[in-house]
Amino acid sequence: MKNTKLFKLLAVVIAVIMVVGVMAACSKATDADKGVTEAVADAANNADNGDSDDTIYRTLDQIKKSGSIKIGVFSDKNPFGYVDENGKYQGYDVYFARRIAEDLGVEVEFVSTEAANRVEALQTGKVDIILANFTVTEERAQQVDFALPYMNVxxxxxxxxxxxxxxxxxxxxxxxxxxxxxxxxxxxxxxxxxxxxxxxxxxxxxxxxxxxxxxxxxxxxxxxxxxxxxxxxxxxxxxxxxxxxxxTIAPAVTKGNESLLNWINDEIKALADEQFFHKDYEETLVDTYGKDYEEELVVEGGVIK
CATH class of the missing domain: 3.40.190.10 (Periplasmic binding protein-like II)
Incomplete structure (x- = not known):
């Protein structure tokens, strides 16, 4: 009987020691342990967003919640995307980018891009949208999702x-x-x-x-x-x-970002009611091309004539 009680007491003591040890170990988690935990959380978050391992994007709701949208444009290609003498972005693509941000109710963050890294900028999450005189091709359409066109080329x-x-x-x-x-x-x-x-x-x-x-x-x-x-x-x-x-030239988003793609398409269709891209042309391109090229270049509502 005494031995039985002793064994029970010893079992309780061992159990208490194990619990205390686990609690102590948890309270002293290393930075590496935290990094693993954060990585797991990030992976779960990306899975919820529908992201693949090699592409990153923000959904329409995430962009709205963040309060800003990152749009890739050229910074040295006048009159489509360039930085003026006051350090401000200007041009045909930039004019459209500002309207997108306005209608989304967020601030626009311009990201200077080069022709060769437009696809990469989307795939790595550096930008949400590319508006950098991006010509639609079959090869590119396998890597990104193009919205409706807004210009002929x-x-x-x-x-x-x-x-x-x-x-x-x-x-x-x-x-x-x-x-x-x-x-x-x-x-x-x-x-x-x-x-x-x-x-x-x-x-x-x-x-x-x-x-x-x-x-x-x-x-x-x-x-x-x-x-x-x-x-x-x-x-x-x-x-x-x-x-x-x-x-044609069109906006591009990361492959699979359907919520943002659908919103842009609806936006382009809606802007046709006010002949937005004709206004854009007259504000940014007419000094370069004159009125003669307007109907040839401008695409309204995503409809190619």
Whole structure:
């Protein structure tokens, strides 16, 4: 009997010691333990959001709750996206970006982006939307989700006025054409004219400087951009105003972000009632292109005529 009572008492003491030990261990969790806990919580949160392991995005509700939206735009591509002398973002895409933020009831946070990193910026969660003169292509549509279009575009080629390139066959084997990495111009020429030497630059400003310094006999880019360039810089002519197929420019969101994509599509449709993109054109592009290009370039309500 005495042995039985002793064993029971010993069992109780051992149990108490184990409980105290567990509590002490919990109260002294290391930073590494906390990091694991936080990582698990983050993974659970991403799972709730429908995020995959390699893409990150904020849903429409999360953006609204945060009070701001991150929109990727160009900072050196006048008149579509650029920073003016006062340090403020301006341009056709920027005008639209501000309206998106206004109608969402949040602040807009502009994120400067380059052509080559637009897809990556979405996939890594750096931005919520890309509005950086982004041409819709089948290849890109496999990586991001495009909303309805708001502008027409094709490829064009600009060259010095004293030696205008009107056909690609004029470009010799020792000549080079300047392109910006990650653009449809680069993709088109590599696929259709592999015999042409390309000089690639990451930024619009670097490509412009190289072209003006004679690093290439021509510059291939969106026709909207080369026309704008020739209209504002003396000594250059758009000898090929249209190269390849007619395309469109549209907002892009991270693949699978349906709530934000659907909202943008509804927004574009609704803005047609006030002819918003015509107003955008007249505020930001008319000084560059004049009225003659307005109907050719502008797409209202996502409907291509």
């Amino acid at each position: 094709a490829l064009g080629v600009v060259s010095p006025s004293d030696k205008v390139i009107t056909e690609l066959s004029q470009i010799g084997k020792d000549d080079a054409v300047i392109v910006i990495s990650g653009t449809t111009a680069e993709i088109y020429l590599e696929e259709n004219n592999p015999e042409i030497t390309l000089k690639k630059y990451d930024t619009y400003s670097d490509a412009k400087t190289a072209f003006e310094n004679g690093q290439g006999v021509a510059w291939a880019n969106d026709n909207t951009e080369v026309i704008a360039y020739a209209n504002t810089v003396d000594g250059y002519t758009v000898g090929i105003p249209k190269l390849g197929s007619d395309d």
